[in-house]
Amino acid sequence: MSRVAKLAEKINQEGGDLRFDEIMAAHTTFKVGGPADCWLRPASGSFAACAARLFTEAARERIPVFVLGGGANVVVSDRGIRGIVLDTGSCRGESTPPQAGGACGETLSFGAGTAVDEAVEAAAAKGLDFSFFAGMPGTIGGGIWMNARAYDHSFSDFLSTVTLLSRNGEFRTYRRTDDFGYKRSPFQSTDDLILGGTFALPRRATEDIRLQMARFRADREAKGQYRFPSAGSAFKNNRAFGKPAGKIIDELGLRGFRIGGAEIAPWHGNIIINRENARAEDIKTLCDEVRGRVKRETGFTLECEILFAGEW
Numbered sequence: 001m002s003r004v005a006k007l008a009e010k011i012n013q014e015g016g017d018l019r020f021d022e023i024m025a026a027h028t029t030f031k032v033g034g035p036a037d038c039w040l041r042p043a044s045g046s047f048a049a050c051a052a053r054l055f056t057e058a059a060r061e062r063i064p065v066f067v068l069g070g071g072a073n074v075v076v077s078d079r080g081i082r083g084i085v086l087d088t089g090s091c092r093g094e095s096t097p098p099q100a101g102g103a104c105g106e107t108l109s110f111g112a113g114t115a116v117d118e119a120v121e122a123a124a125a126k127g128l129d130f131s132f133f134a135g136m137p138g139t140i141g142g143g144i145w146m147n148a149r150a151y152d153h154s155f156s157d158f159l160s161t162v163t164l165l166s167r168n169g170e171f172r173t174y175r176r177t178d179d180f181g182y183k184r185s186p187f188q189s190t191d192d193l194i195l196g197g198t199f200a201l202p203r204r205a206t207e208d209i210r211l212q213m214a215r216f217r218a219d220r221e222a223k224g225q226y227r228f229p230s231a232g233s234a235f236k237n238n239r240a241f242g243k244p245a246g247k248i249i250d251e252l253g254l255r256g257f258r259i260g261g262a263e264i265a266p267w268h269g270n271i272i273i274n275r276e277n278a279r280a281e282d283i284k285t286l287c288d289e290v291r292g293r294v295k296r297e298t299g300f301t302l303e304c305e306i307l308f309a310g311e312w
Helices: 003-011 047-061 116-125 140-146 206-222 245-251 280-298
Strands: 017-023 035-041 065-068 074-076 081-087 106-111 159-165 171-175 193-201 230-233 262-264 271-274 307-309
Touching: 003 017, 003 035, 003 047, 003 081, 047 065, 047 081, 047 159, 047 193, 074 280, 106 116, 106 140, 116 140, 116 206, 140 193, 245 280, 262 280, 271 280
Parallel strands: 035 081, 065 081, 074 307
Antiparallel strands: 017 035, 106 193, 159 171, 159 193, 230 271, 262 271
């Protein structure tokens, strides 16, 4: 038995879901990616304790740990990932913190593995407006890490606190400051694991919230975000460019441009799709080619939103 397998089985004392040579295509929205040496989703209710033990012992054994949420902005290499993939899917659910309430609304806490759309629904059921993120793929943890943005609103507009676990097994609470930016968060420069976040949400009539949720979901569908496996927007917008990334790509005639099974969506320049059994390498090569052409033709350097993980 390998060192990775021994450690994973030692950590998984509460009977979580533990798999070896797990194909990561099953865990990303792009539906690509080779095998992880080990994939672990701790048992529900014991995620934090299990993650703390895993980080501590993996550091001692020098075994890498990759944290995976909903896989919405991740492309895993065809060669897969070495070490242990810690899946946050069991770190989910919502709660109302003791400090909830107030004239401007209420605070709700969500575990990192909670699907964003599930959080939107839970908030709406309480008459709290988190509707801007309706239909967004991925999880709360990934949304906090990316400072996800949709319809002119970012996660940081509502974020109050974040519960974190450091790689040395220490828990701490981060309180929201001004160190967020466009699709940037302070957590992108650390190895801390996001366990969950608390959001201060405005109160509105539930029927108004649900109408807005329906409009946003319909808009996403009209933009073709669900037609093929993808990660949504492939590149970040930059105001200094004077126009959205998708517009720049469109003007270069790259809609429909294809490498292998990966393609720039014929209906939107900033969406890359898995058109036909794409490999992870196809997607990465396509991203690199688009960035290169934009740089040569306009002088602009596009920043990719997609995280390329594993062995390349």
